[in-house]
Amino acid sequence: MTPTSEELVASLADPRIAGRRAELAARRVAINDESQLLVSSTRVEVEAARYERVMLDRQIAAIDSAVSAVASVGSADADEQWHNTLTTARAQLVDERMKIKSPIRDAWMLGLARNLALSIGAVDRGRRVFTDSGWDLENSRLGELLRAAGYEQVGADPDRNYGGALPWHGRLTEVESRIAKLVARRAAVKAQLDEALMSDAERARRDAESAARVSALNALPTRKSRGDGSQYDQYPDGRREEVDE
Numbered sequence: 532m533t534p535t536s537e538e539l540v541a542s543l544a545d546p547r548i549a550g551r552r553a554e555l556a557a558r559r560v561a562i563n564d565e566s567q568l569l570v571s572s573t574r575v576e577v578e579a580a581r582y583e584r585v586m587l588d589r590q591i592a593a594i595d596s597a598v599s600a601v602a603s604v605g606s607a608d609a610d611e612q613w614h615n616t617l618t619t620a621r622a623q624l625v626d627e628r629m630k631i632k633s634p635i636r637d638a639w640m641l642g643l644a645r646n647l648a649l650s651i652g653a654v655d656r657g658r659r660v661f662t663d664s665g666w667d668l669e670n671s672r673l674g675e676l677l678r679a680a681g682y683e684q685v686g687a688d689p690d691r692n693y694g695g696a697l698p699w700h701g702r703l704t705e706v707e708s709r710i711a712k713l714v715a716r717r718a719a720v721k722a723q724l725d726e727a728l729m730s731d732a733e734r735a736r737r738d739a740e741s742a743a744r745v746s747a748l749n750a751l752p753t754r755k756s757r758g759d760g761s762q763y764d765q766y767p768d769g770r771r772e773e774v775d776e
Contacts (some may be wrong), residue, residue, distance in 0.1 A: 533718040536606040558589040597724040620676040657702040
């Protein structure tokens with residue numbers, strides 16, 4: 532299950548982080564470096580100590596990297612709010628447009644229909660649909676709905692008779708893509724943190740289970756066919772088992 536932004540932030544307070552890191556650091560300190568090893572130490576013992584130091588350093592670095600990754604993941608709140616606003620606005624725009632029946636002979640009604648069509652187009656394809664149309668986001672029906680949803684125009688300049696611009700955070704498919712990427716990123720960094728915090732016993736059990744699955748898959752036969760249409764299962768050890776029709 533993918534964690535929410537709040538759950539991901541809360542995971543940084545997991546006591547396992549400090550506990551596991553302290554455990555690894557203590558084990559790292561307890562390993563003598565090569566200059567402190569006894570003269571009687573064998574080459575195998577020296578290499579074993581070196582290997583263990585490297586592995587502990589990597590595990591500590593993995594925890595630090597995972598914690599940094601979790602902390603760097605932003606919130607999807609603003610995008611989710613924008614997505615909800617555009618989704619709601621689009622449904623209302625389509626409803627309003629469907630109420631205008633063809634043929635349209637009234638000039639004002641023609642303008643309204645065009646305004647609504649452009650507004651729907653902006654949600655689907657982006658605000659560039661207003662280019663050279665005589666409308667822009669700010670004077671469109673979509674702009675009205677954005678203001679009603681709480682989005683404010685910024686950069687107004689009364690001296691230039693400029694009312695400012697509404698914020699635009701992308702068309703519907705763009706914001707959906709951003710949310711999907713952030714959700715995937717949250718899941719990935721949470722998995723990275725869980726992996727870094729695994730105990731030695733948990734890691735050994737996970738690796739054993741993975742090896743067992745691979746072994747089981749490798750032991751499965753491959754089904755083959757002969758020229759006469761008959762089939763048999765070929766096992767990795769060379770055994771063949773005929774397949775009954």
